[in-house]
Amino acid sequence: MKETEISILKDRLPFWNRLSSEEKLLLSQNAVSVLYDKHTAIHTADFECIGILLVKSGTLRVYMLSEDGKEITLYRISSGDVCILSAACVLQAITFDVCIDAVSDCDVIQISSAAFSKVMGENVYAEAFAYKLATERFSDVMWAMQQILFMSFDRRLATFLIDESAAQGSESIKMTHEEIARMMGSAREVVTRMLKYFSSEGWVELSRGMVKIRDREKLMEII
Amino acid sequence: MKETEISILKDRLPFWNRLSSEEKLLLSQNAVSVLYDKHTAIHTADFECIGILLVKSGTLRVYMLSEDGKEITLYRISSGDVCILSAACVLQAITFDVCIDAVSDCDVIQISSAAFSKVMGENVYAEAFAYKLATERFSDVMWAMQQILFMSFDRRLATFLIDESAAQGSESIKMTHEEIARMMGSAREVVTRMLKYFSSEGWVELSRGMVKIRDREKLMEII
The missing domain is CATH 1.10.10.10 (Winged helix-like DNA-binding domain superfamily/Winged helix DNA-binding domain)
Structure with missing residues (x-):
């Protein structure tokens, strides 16, 4: 990873200063920059759990998909945000799966599920961050639900x-x-x-x- | 609080052993046993934020309410569970409000929002617990949403x-x-x-x- 990318990890992960040097190294070594073209399916229930996404530029759309192909947009993740549901597998409290598409060309830093899971297991600050982020998305989903249902x-x-x-x-x-x-x-x-x-x-x-x-x-x- | 009730706090709050003696005292002193009759409205957007509920017996129903009075059941909380959305005000990541009713006669231990908020601010284990619990409810809501929408x-x-x-x-x-x-x-x-x-x-x-x-x-x- 380049210095600029490590500085993005520091910026976006508020628990960074609470990590040991080993944990910092583990996350940096398992973070890669990925470009997703507009309309790419980034995550579905069938794909492996890719990990946490730090969006550098572009917009992701997170949606539910029914068995018969009906889609419901839950929320969007934009430049500056962190996408946690792409790492749902590492959060024991999450028992559902969603789909994630690139709405526009997207430049993201992807931290592998395995590395994040290990750090979360060791470091309660990382765990609190992940669940707090998931709870923010819960708020987004409740809002979407209100719009759709009411x-x-x-x-x-x-x-x-x-x-x-x-x-x-x-x-x-x-x-x-x-x-x-x-x-x-x-x-x-x-x-x-x-x-x-x-x-x-x-x-x-x-x-x-x-x-x-x-x-x-x-x-x-x-x- | 009686000894048996403090032992319920210890049992239901997995972060109990991570608390300082002052924090334990603060939670115990601000926890009260409350009986809610069947059909009581325990929490609505208009009520004050009552705090965390540890259900000893009975069942609570958590639901959304539209402006025109339409109700949508999100999930139920039963004996042995902890209700966190009754303390939504202390969780910064939650920007919505729900209603909570007693489905049956309920016996709960109620920890005040102020006390829980203070402990959460000081102790990251309490924070991680609260957001993990909120994320579990997120899973319940996603399931309800799938049922309703699909x-x-x-x-x-x-x-x-x-x-x-x-x-x-x-x-x-x-x-x-x-x-x-x-x-x-x-x-x-x-x-x-x-x-x-x-x-x-x-x-x-x-x-x-x-x-x-x-x-x-x-x-x-x-x-």
């Missing part, structure tokens, strides 16, 4: 944006998230989270004090 | 049980989980997990080498 706020927000764009006579809606929340009788955090989701799907573009509609058809579809 | 295996299994009961001319189907799995072209683990779910809902009764239909109507309903 389907209310996304519809309401899409409706609001379409109406507001008509009212302002423009695709660009000049409002802050705070203002949108106030007008919708909702909380700013909820509006921000949903707008980020709309933006990650390419339906809107976000900038300071402005929401620009990019895919009006898609927004109309979810209403 | 709805295939529960239907298939219900169909199989109804058909087999007709074939054997009895409400009691004399087959092991292994045999059922083989006949359904599935895995034993999948059959066992679904049968346990059917059993927790009171639709079937399980005993060695036997599945007895208890609520034929309910099974017919999900087919």
Whole structure:
């Protein structure tokens, strides 16, 4: 591994300073840089458990797949994030499997399951990190589940944006998230989270004090 | 706290021996025995965050609630288990809230959020325990989500049980989980997990080498 890559391990793994030199060496020696082309299937239930992924650039999509091929997107992992469910096999508390695709060309550092598993077994800081990260993804999944099962706020927000764009006579809606929340009788955090989701799907573009509609058809579809 | 209750803390909290005497004292002094009557709402998004629950007897139901009152059962917590989502506020990685009801009369030991939060902040073993437990519940939720969204295996299994009961001319189907799995072209683990779910809902009764239909109507309903 190059120095720059080791510095990424230090940066992204908050337990790095709690590791012994042997543990640091083990992780560095079992970490490799991998490029995944757009649309590559990185992980499925049939593949081996590849390990933890530190995303340098690009976006991964984590989804559930039914027996009859139905897909449900759970969340996305972007540049700067760490993907833990690609190493589900090393986390005893995880009894499910998900699929992971590259949404765009991805540059990742991949730490092998075997090495991470060994360090997790020896070092409680690594264990706490892994399970905390898994719990963050739990939060993402709960959010996705609420959207899918209750389907209310996304519809309401899409409706609001379409109406507001008509009212302002423009695709660009000049409002802050705070203002949108106030007008919708909702909380700013909820509006921000949903707008980020709309933006990650390419339906809107976000900038300071402005929401620009990019895919009006898609927004109309979810209403 | 009585001696027997402190011994429950020791038993259920695997990090107990990693705690300092001050931390042990803090948890014991902030743990109380509470009785919840059947159907009591123990936790909702509006209630304060009550803390961790060690279930001595009874069953809790953890569910999501939509704005318009729709409920989705995520999992159940029974005697011997520890409920962590009632202390979601102390876990920074959890950004959602759930509701918790008593399905039956429940006897629990309740450790206050403040005390647990302090110990978690000081002691990485307590932190790792809490997040590992949350990740186990993540597994439960993923399973519930698969059932709800893909709805295939529960239907298939219900169909199989109804058909087999007709074939054997009895409400009691004399087959092991292994045999059922083989006949359904599935895995034993999948059959066992679904049968346990059917059993927790009171639709079937399980005993060695036997599945007895208890609520034929309910099974017919999900087919």
